[in-house]
Amino acid sequence: MRKLIGASLIAMMVAIPAAMAQNATPAGTWKTIDDETGKPKSLVRITDEGGVLTGKIEKLFRPADQDQNPKCTACEGARKDQPLIGMTILSGLKKDGNEYTGGEIMDPAKGKTYKSKAQLKDNGSKLEVRGYIGAPMFGRSQTWVREQ
Secondary structure (H helix, E strand, O other): OHHHHHHHHHHHHHHHHHHHHHHOOOOEEEEEEOOOOOOEEEEEEEEEEOOEEEEEEEEEOOOOOOOOOOEOOOOOHHHOOOEOOOOEEEEEEEEEOOEEEEEEEEEOOOOEEEEEEEEEEHHHOEEEEEEEOOOOOOEEEEEEEEOO
16 A cells, blocks of 8 residues: 555656646746846746737846836837837747747847747746747747746
């Protein structure tokens, strides 16, 4: 009987993390990490609206002597000179197997929009976000860290 209980507990300990990873979603708050400096840049809240992911800037990590809510001077169109906090920078991502594809990501520093895809890593604690032009091989990736 003890062997049966022990085996059941082990099976549950293995199954629960696997089930959690399988059901993990990018919805939540993420700390964006600059791929060039390795430093935190912002907090982005990702929401899932009918299976489509959208991400908005909630907070910026900037030195105290800089504007804490700068405007997107490099942006064009409706985003031109709009505050970065509250701006949608990620949109249109849909689940495709173990990835989220078909979206766009905007780089406020350059004011440019790129095609995007994302994939959860490390049991949902990290999100690898890739922005690219044309094909995914022509772009760059950032690893965002889930805020607890």
